[in-house]
Amino acid sequence: MKGKDTFTMSEISELRSLINERINSDRSRQKGIRAKMRRIGFYGSDDFGITDLQPSDFEMLISSGRLKVIGKTNKPPTALEPVTKDTIKQTVTGKANGSFKLFDPSKHSSNDIPDNPGNYIVCLKEGKKLPNIGVDYTMKTYQGLNVIYTGIAGKSLRKRDYRQHFTGNNAGSSTLRKSIGSLFGFPKIPRDKDPNNVKTKFKELDEIRLSEWMQSNLILFYKSNLNPETLENELIDELNPPLNLSKNRNIINKEFRSKLSDLRSKK
Incomplete structure (x- = not known):
């Protein structure tokens, strides 16, 4: 050696x-x-x-x-090990090294992501920024990268994390895509032909541009977890990601979240 x-x-x-x-x-x-x-x-x-x-x-x-x-x-974790509150705090502070695994959508294969339920943290790559909407916000870091969003996959991290967020062509099925596209100011169109469905997506070209931007600018950390809801709440409280609107009551970034909500509602 x-x-x-x-x-x-x-x-x-x-x-x-x-x-x-x-x-x-x-x-x-x-x-x-x-x-x-x-x-x-x-x-x-x-x-x-x-x-x-x-x-x-x-x-x-x-x-x-x-x-x-x-x-x-250095004992390898069980693939679907239930997460305790103590483990959550270690994960957030970085004490439990390797608890979340890194996935770079511009370099890695989606097959690297397990087809299991779990949690994920989305970060900006080093030196990258969200589109400017004229409202300041703060970000906490995970493994040295700025955190913008955290979420859960109730059934499959592979399908939810990568395919819906990073390669999907329908922002109406991805909160993360909807928020980032709204920050860019992309105009919205109906998600489907049902006149009673108020959900929207972006035009096809804008959806393609959005996928390309996300794959070039974002990093994903994921963790298989049978009970992702509890960890999600802890991560939102601890990391206060600016793009998490639901369940986020932190006064910090409140103005930014309010502006983002308005942009998401704008046709």
């Missing part, structure tokens, strides 16, 4: 940041970032046989025990 397989929590945190920086950098910068990772003692290709290391690969090394973290139990 050229490097090492045991790291401190601070080293793991620094490696996570470097990995995220590397995948968003051009080739001229990636070599320097790899050198920084090696100075910490991490050799992805030589020691673990991984080329073009992705955040999900790094988290898998941790959860499988191939990478050991000082102060952390």
Whole structure:
């Protein structure tokens, strides 16, 4: 082994940041970032046989025990382990490393996401921003990235998280798509031909533009969970995502949420 397989929590945190920086950098910068990772003692290709290391690969090394973290139990979690309130707090504060798995819609396959119920957190990629609507808002971070939304999948994370949010062509079926498209000011049209259905979506070209923007600008963290509702409430309270309108009573970002609600209602 050229490097090492045991790291401190601070080293793991620094490696996570470097990995995220590397995948968003051009080739001229990636070599320097790899050198920084090696100075910490991490050799992805030589020691673990991984080329073009992705955040999900790094988290898998941790959860499988191939990478050991000082102060952390490396027992892999059960796929559908019920989540307790204590686990929720650790997840939010980052103490339970690997609890949520990272998915980059611009790089990873949807087959990486389990076909199980669970929770998800949506973040902006480093340096990315939401469309400006003239109202200030604040964001908390998860694994160093700004959180904009959290939600649940009652049946399938794969179908709800990726297919409806990131590749769907109907904002009427995705609260997240509806909110982001409304921030862009896309005009709305009826979702279907039923005159009694007041739900709306965006024009086909705008739906395509929305999917492309989301895949280029957003990162998804997901967690299989048999009881996602309890964790959802905890995450909304703890993270106060600006795009979560339902169940969010935090006075911070109240003006932004009110403006977003108006934009969502606008035809």
